[in-house]
Amino acid sequence: MPRKKERPKFIHKASTQEYLHCLQNMSRWSEILLSQNNGKGYNDFLKWILEKDYCRSNDNLTITQISKLSGYPSAKISKWLQEIYDGILELNENYPDLFYAEQGIQVELYIRYYDGYCSFWLTLPAIPRAYETFEFKAKTGWTTFWVKDVQYSVDHNKSSVCVFLEGGILNKYREFAVEKALFEEQISFRDLYDKFDFEIDDLILGRKRDF
Known part of the structure; x- marks a missing residue:
């Protein structure tokens, strides 16, 4: 019996500018990553970015401009931005408690756009309902998602909420x-x-x- 041909995967490859765009809404999460003292090569650059408040800046800074301001080579900055973003996601997956606020509902976001996806644990003021929209600067190539499903589970008296987000225009x-x-x-x-x-x-x- 002939083997069924699999369809090609469509996974967005984020550009350096997209990583910078994503990190502009992640200042608190970047601070959490820096506080881990993980010995990564990007730490001095990340500290500089946070001190200059560029993570909260709405200015359309380019990598070249950041290179001139910081004194770091553009090639290294491009590499570090991706490593910082991936480092935040990895830390969030391994130690989600670091990203929870004192008040609110702890949820896992499962974010998908075509074949690209990522997960993130955080605290929300309320559980989103089906078909509501949700903005999250993710490296999947999209920033606005809609709630496809919400699932609840209970394990040994501990409950969890998983919100499935789909990228694209809801119909x-x-x-x-x-x-x-x-x-x-x-x-x-x-x-x-x-x-x-x-x-x-x-x-x-x-x-x-x-x-």
């Missing part, structure tokens, strides 16, 4: 059409994982494309 009618197609067995749950959204749409609408 509630499409979501209804997909659920209807699943119920009527026009498509399978496997199709949802194996196919792009436009391929699912084509199956539901009986549409053929000439590529």
Whole structure:
């Protein structure tokens, strides 16, 4: 039996400017990363960035401008920005308690855009509801997400909340059409994982494309 050909993965590769854009809303998280004294090569640069308050700046600074202001080579800055962002995500995954506030609800965000995804633990004032929008500067290539699902679990008297966020423009009618197609067995749950959204749409609408 011939092996089924897998569809190509669509995973966004973030640019250096996107990493800088993401970190502009992560000053507190950058401070948490710096406080770990992890011995990374970017620590002096990160300390400089925080002291100058560039993580909170809305100025459209370029890497070249930051290089001139800081005295660090552009190539190293590009490398460090990615390492800082990835370091925050790794620290959050391993030690989520560092990122929780004293008040609020502890949740895990599962963020997806096409085949790119990341997870993040944090505290929210309330649990988002289905179809609400959520802004998060993630390296998946998108900044505005909508709540696809909220799942709760209880383990040894400890409860957890996972919020699934989907990147892109929400179309509630499409979501209804997909659920209807699943119920009527026009498509399978496997199709949802194996196919792009436009391929699912084509199956539901009986549409053929000439590529």
